[in-house]
Every structure is written in C-alpha cells, then in structure tokens.
Amino acid sequence: MTADTFFQHLANALSLGSLYALLAIGYTMVYGVLRLINFAHGDIFMLATYFAFYIATTAIMPWWAVFILAIVLTGIFGVVVERVAYKPLRDYPRMSIMISAIGVSFLIENLATVVFGGRPKAFSVPELFSGLVMFGNVRIITVNLFIPVVTFVMLIILLFVVNKTKTGMAMRAVSTDFDAARLMAIDVNRIISFTFLLGSLLAGVGGVMWSLKYQQLQPLMGIMPGLKCFIAAVIGGIGSIGGAVLGGFILGMIEIMAVAFFPGATGYRDVFAFVLLIIILLVKPSGLLGKSSADKV
Amino acid sequence: MADTKKRNMILTIAALVAWIILLFVFDKVFDPFTMRIFNLCGIYVTLALSLNLINGFTGMFSLGHAGFMAVGAYVSALLTLSPATKAMNFYLAPITPLLANVQMPFLPALLIGGLVAAFVGFLIGWPVLRLRDDYLAIATLGFSEIIRVVITNLQTITNGSLGLKGIPRYTNVWWSWGIAIVAILFMVFLMRGSYGKAFKAIREDDTAAEAMGVGVFRHKVLSFVIASFMAGVGGGLLGHLLGTIDPLMFRFTLTYNILLIVVLGGIGSITGTVIAAIVITVATEALRFLDGDIDLGLFVIPGIPGMRMVVFSILLMCVILFWQRGLMGNRELSWEMLLPARRSAARKPDPSATGQSEGKRD
Numbered sequence: 001m002t003a004d005t006f007f008q009h010l011a012n013a014l015s016l017g018s019l020y021a022l023l024a025i026g027y028t029m030v031y032g033v034l035r036l037i038n039f040a041h042g043d044i045f046m047l048a049t050y051f052a053f054y055i056a057t058t059a060i061m062p063w064w065a066v067f068i069l070a071i072v073l074t075g076i077f078g079v080v081v082e083r084v085a086y087k088p089l090r091d092y093p094r095m096s097i098m099i100s101a102i103g104v105s106f107l108i109e110n111l112a113t114v115v116f117g118g119r120p121k122a123f124s125v126p127e128l129f130s131g132l133v134m135f136g137n138v139r140i141i142t143v144n145l146f147i148p149v150v151t152f153v154m155l156i157i158l159l160f161v162v163n164k165t166k167t168g169m170a171m172r173a174v175s176t177d178f179d180a181a182r183l184m185a186i187d188v189n190r191i192i193s194f195t196f197l198l199g200s201l202l203a204g205v206g207g208v209m210w211s212l213k214y215q216q217l218q219p220l221m222g223i224m225p226g227l228k229c230f231i232a233a234v235i236g237g238i239g240s241i242g243g244a245v246l247g248g249f250i251l252g253m254i255e256i257m258a259v260a261f262f263p264g265a266t267g268y269r270d271v272f273a274f275v276l277l278i279i280i281l282l283v284k285p286s287g288l289l290g291k292s293s294a295d296k297v
Numbered sequence: 298m299a300d301t302k303k304r305n306m307i308l309t310i311a312a313l314v315a316w317i318i319l320l321f322v323f324d325k326v327f328d329p330f331t332m333r334i335f336n337l338c339g340i341y342v343t344l345a346l347s348l349n350l351i352n353g354f355t356g357m358f359s360l361g362h363a364g365f366m367a368v369g370a371y372v373s374a375l376l377t378l379s380p381a382t383k384a385m386n387f388y389l390a391p392i393t394p395l396l397a398n399v400q401m402p403f404l405p406a407l408l409i410g411g412l413v414a415a416f417v418g419f420l421i422g423w424p425v426l427r428l429r430d431d432y433l434a435i436a437t438l439g440f441s442e443i444i445r446v447v448i449t450n451l452q453t454i455t456n457g458s459l460g461l462k463g464i465p466r467y468t469n470v471w472w473s474w475g476i477a478i479v480a481i482l483f484m485v486f487l488m489r490g491s492y493g494k495a496f497k498a499i500r501e502d503d504t505a506a507e508a509m510g511v512g513v514f515r516h517k518v519l520s521f522v523i524a525s526f527m528a529g530v531g532g533g534l535l536g537h538l539l540g541t542i543d544p545l546m547f548r549f550t551l552t553y554n555i556l557l558i559v560v561l562g563g564i565g566s567i568t569g570t571v572i573a574a575i576v577i578t579v580a581t582e583a584l585r586f587l588d589g590d591i592d593l594g595l596f597v598i599p600g601i602p603g604m605r606m607v608v609f610s611i612l613l614m615c616v617i618l619f620w621q622r623g624l625m626g627n628r629e630l631s632w633e634m635l636l637p638a639r640r641s642a643a644r645k646p647d648p649s650a651t652g653q654s655e656g657k658r659d
Binding site for chain 2: 231
C-alpha cells in the first residue's frame, strides 16, 4: 500500500468515525439519564435522511435550509418517541422500556417500508460536497473533509451546552442520580426530553451527512449503524460523551483499515464491531473512559 | 387437596389426548396452507418457550436466539440433504468432502442440530453471561450477528448467501407439535424441580440467590445452554418446514418476533407463552388480507404491501404500553382458574384465596 492510498483510507476512516461518533453520543446521553439502550436511535437516524430527501424533492429551498429543517424535524421526532413510548413506562422494570424501544424500532422500520417504499432511493448531493480536492497525489472527496469539521463544531457546541449551561448541569445531575436530582427540584421530564432532543438532533446531523457520503437511502439502513454506534458508546465508556467520540473513531478506523489492509476480510466487515465489543466487555466492562461502578446491595 | 391434584392430572392428560385427536382431525381436514400455519404455531411454541426460559424464568436478557436457530437449521439441513441435492446446491464452490456424503434420518439430524446449537450456546455463554441486563442483551445480539456473518462467509460449508434449497420437508404437524408438547412438559417439570427454583431465585435477585448458596453462574450457563438446544431444534424444524434457508432469514428481526411472543404471553409464564405463540402466528397470517386489495363493495381500498407488519407492530406497541404484564403476567393458567365455581366452593375459608383474586385484578 502506498502512502497516497493510505491517506485516502485515513480520510475515509475519519469521516466514517465522525458519523459513528455523532450517533454514539445520542446513545450515550440517553443511557446516561435513563439507563436505556434506545434501540430506535438508528431508525431516527434513518428518518433524518428521508426527511432531507423528501423536503429537497418537494420544496424549493437552498440545500442548507433543507438540511436544517430535516435535522430539526428529526430532533422533534426523537422527543415524540420518548414521550409516547418511554415516558409511560418509566416506573416499570428496565426490561419493559427496552422492549418498548425494540417495539418502536420495529414500528418505525415497518412504517418506513410502507411509506417510503422498500426500494433504495438515490440522494442528490449538492455540488459543494461532491467535488474532489487534491493534496499532492491524494484525492479526497470534499464531503470527507466536511464531515469531521462539522462533527468537531457540533461537539464543541454540545460540550458547551452540557458543561456550561444550567440545563446541562441538570442533565449531568440526572445522569449521576435520578432520584436525588428529582428531590433537588430538577424537572426530570423536561431534562429527559431535552436529552432526547440533543441526541436526535445529532442523529439528524449524522443522517444528513451519511446520505451525502453514501447517497443511498433505505428504510432499514439505520439498523446496522445504530447497533455499531451503541457498541462504540460502550467501547468508549457508556455515559461519557468523550468516550462515545473516542469509540466512534476507533470503530471507524478499524472498519476501514482492516478491510484496506486485509481485503480478504471484506465479508466480515460488520463483525469487527461485535468482536471488539465482546473483547471490551470482558476486559474492561466500564469502557475505555467510563467509571466502573460496584454492585450495591 | 390430593383429590384436586388427581383431578388436575386427569384433566391435563385428557386435554393432551383431546389436542392430539384434534391435530389428527386438522391434518385430515385442512389444506396444506392452513396446516403450515399450524406447524409454525408448534415451532414458535418451542422457540418462545426457550427464549422465555432465559428472559422470563432466569431473568437474563438475551437477544441471540436467531443465531442459535441458524446453527440448528443449518446443521440439521446439511445432515438430511441427499448428496445429489447438495451437489446441486453448491454450484459456486463445491461442498467440503467431509459433509458431501452424509445423510441421516430426521430425528438424529434434529438432535445433532440442537446439540451443536447448545455447544455454541455454551461457548458464547461462558464469557458473556458474566454481563448483566442491557450489556448482555447487546452482547448476545452481537454474537447472533457474528454467527450469521460467519455462515454467510463459509461458502464451502453453508453455501454462503445462496442458502440451502431443496431441504426435505419432513416437518409435519406431528413433528412440530410433538416436539412442542415435549418442550412444554419439559419446561413444566424443569420449573417444578430444584433447577427451576434456582432459576427463579436468580431472576428475583441474583445477589441474594448467591448468598443463599445457589451457584448463580452455573445455573445461568445451564439455562442458556438448554434454551440454545431448544432454539436449535426449533430452527431445524423451521428449515425442514420451509424447505429452504438462507442467512438473511436469521436476522435479529426473527429474535424480535419471538421476543414479542414472550412479552405478549407474559414474561415467565409457560401457558401464556403457548397461547401467545398460537395467537401471534395465526394473527400474522390473518392480517395478511391487509397486504392485498380490500373490497368494500362500493369501492376498493388498494392494498399496500407491508401494511400487515405496520398494523402488527402498532398492536404490539399497544400491548407493551397498556398491557404491561401480557396475557398471563408470570402466573400460569391452571385448572383452578378455568373452573372458578369449584375453586370458590373449595377455598372459601382460605384467606390466601382472597389474596390470589386481588393479585389477579392488576
């Protein structure tokens, strides 16, 4: 492998890792406040791509307005899912909410297949993102440059919200101790909705950029990235935003590089994430940046 | 008390005999399509019971069932396919000489399929069952996906993504329901014995169970391995019912379907699972009319393919949201419940009877 192709793979891995990171943050934040694997997160990500597709084909708007509208719609949808499917079950055992999450994901997938059609759709990409940039002999598609930059900006905004604002402080409080936060007069329902909003907005950003990168939409496209990004969150240490980002990048890097260096492993590409997950769970179950917690009796 | 016990025993045997006679009649009366649904019911009873053993009775959360079913289905199918059909199937790459000429009857093939699935379950359970709750769920989901991808890539053994076709259709109503009845009886006796009590203790509180001297990890592995065996046998039955299998069949949507049967029937209820398996299998077939055009006389609603699954998943969400405990909760349907007149007469002075009826109300 020449250095040029290596750098091309590196750019690809960085942009894939960024997308994984954006999605993984949603998982990690929801898990932080509710201790719930939001199985529907991958499907919310899928909806973002279809929102963008349909707004772009029906309304006359500049592309950035289309994307922003799609992302906002996705955020609202995430909040609605929480209100309808998770909130009524909050006092039930955790298994019930998880089953509800599986049910929602099942429903969204089936509904999307009926409404959007099962056949893949082609996403038309604005020229800005499909250009090629040359760095010496290394050719990089512009979208692969945009994705890490946008992700970085999103991350800065998110960290600001979580660490510097009052709502962010309440979020951290809820994730540290749900009941104590409620006793401290924090409006837990509002904070949970806000968490879902943030997570789904980021999933929306990720979804739109995903369709810019891969240009193909399918109703079931959210399942695999969804699972992998939950795994990325676990690898990084669930509940930690930095960990989710780290996990996302590690996963993106491994997937692209393993296939680049060992072309024979192409068929096994979707397995790397799961193997990595099982290794991490056995060696360091709290994840790379997570805090381990002992069992309280 | 001994009297009612004896009566219950007689009633159970009578019901069993009645069911067998009924199956015999069905087999003669109904067309193959309807019988296929009956077969599916039986297979889903076995599969849902095995998932309920892990999720309902032992209180773990496994989402790996599709993987074990795939192992059972592939192993048993490879053992019953005739060498000639195998040669036809493997046109991309020839099958390994080890398997090319093996052929055996259905029962040993099914059992070997189940045993291999159980062995895989043991290999997976050993490391993974140390995890809890949602971590366990995602790890088992991961393993079932790994199994599927490995099957897709082992071209010379499993025929890869082309799948296996022309599997002899051995599964009839006797096989599917015979094994289902064996599975039901096995579960009933397992849950009555010391193992069942240990499983339930782990479900309620595994730290407390450990303190009481229950070997938690050993029992968890045992429950997982038994369930994998049953899943493998169920997968084998399914393969020999459909006649063709391919890796895409065993995606995690299959696990979800079985999980939903368990949820609807009540997590931790044998009778609930049996009823739900029948209801859901029949309902998914009954809802098939939604996919075609609906003729209302004056006008025709054009059918939308896939509508069936949407309605199905909405119904399911309603159960999850408004009917948390499912059909049976974690109770069992008993003869006492079915014969309320005699129960109230026999138990009126018993204070526990009122407690029971209160428990039933929620």
